[in-house]
Amino acid sequence: MTHERRPADDAVGRGGPAVMEALFPNGIARYLVGGLFIGAGVAFIYLATGIKAGASTFLESTLSYVSNLGRLNQTDYLESRDWRLVFTLGIVGGAAVYALFVRGGTWTTDVQPWRLFVGGILVGVGTRLGKGCTSGHGVCGVGSVSRTSIVNVATFMLVAIVTAQVVQALGVMP
Numbered sequence: 436m437t438h439e440r441r442p443a444d445d446a447v448g449r450g451g452p453a454v455m456e457a458l459f460p461n462g463i464a465r466y467l468v469g470g471l472f473i474g475a476g477v478a479f480i481y482l483a484t485g486i487k488a489g490a491s492t493f494l495e496s497t498l499s500y501v502s503n504l505g506r507l508n509q510t511d512y513l514e515s516r517d518w519r520l521v522f523t524l525g526i527v528g529g530a531a532v533y534a535l536f537v538r539g540g541t542w543t544t545d546v547q548p549w550r551l552f553v554g555g556i557l558v559g560v561g562t563r564l565g566k567g568c569t570s571g572h573g574v575c576g577v578g579s580v581s582r583t584s585i586v587n588v589a590t591f592m593l594v595a596i597v598t599a600q601v602v603q604a605l606g607v608m609p
Contacts, residue, residue, distance in 0.1 A: 477574050480522070486515065487579070489571020490526065491562045493519045565590070 455463065477488040486492075496512035496519040498504075512519075534540060544551070562568045565587045567576070573591070576584020 473574060477578075481575070484515065484518070487571060487575035488522070489568050489575060490523075491568035491571060493523045493526075496520075497523045561591075 459466065480486060480488040495507055496516040499507045499512050499516055500520070502508070558568075565572065567584075567587065569588070569591055572581075572584040572587040577588055
């Protein structure tokens with residue numbers, strides 16, 4: 436099996452500005468702005484409510500509107516589900532606004548729908564097993580130096596890196 440060299444491979448070998456150009460061909464500003472918005476948003480939620488923002492908890496509390504499952508109708512969820520619904524709609528709405536106005540359409544991936552569905556199921560299972568999602572553990576948990584979150588994020592990253600390498604080695608394409 437041959438490894439096809441990419442411009443990023445050569446740039447990483449040279450270091451410096453070439454690395455930035457190879458890793459961020461459209462510039463770093465959009466990632467910086469996005470990170471600042473995420474950081475400001477979770478800081479605001481924490482300061483206003485004392486709750487660490489994580490998407491899986493927000494989704495579960497939002498589901499309490501339409502489900503009678505005890506797990507989804509915990510007192511904490513019921514008392515805070517209105518603003519959590521706004522948060523959840525903001526995540527979906529923000530992605531929709533980006534897709535419509537920046538990407539020029541609503542669908543921005545070449546990945547087959549069945550793969551997205553299977554990936555979503557696996558992420559959901561992982562979220563339950565890890566007792567939280569990547570955003571909650573990665574942004575809030577690591578930021579508050581939670582040992583559990585640090586271990587979870589290290590596990591997420593390790594599994595993601597290994598999976599990406601295996602998929603690439605197998606030649607799987609979107």
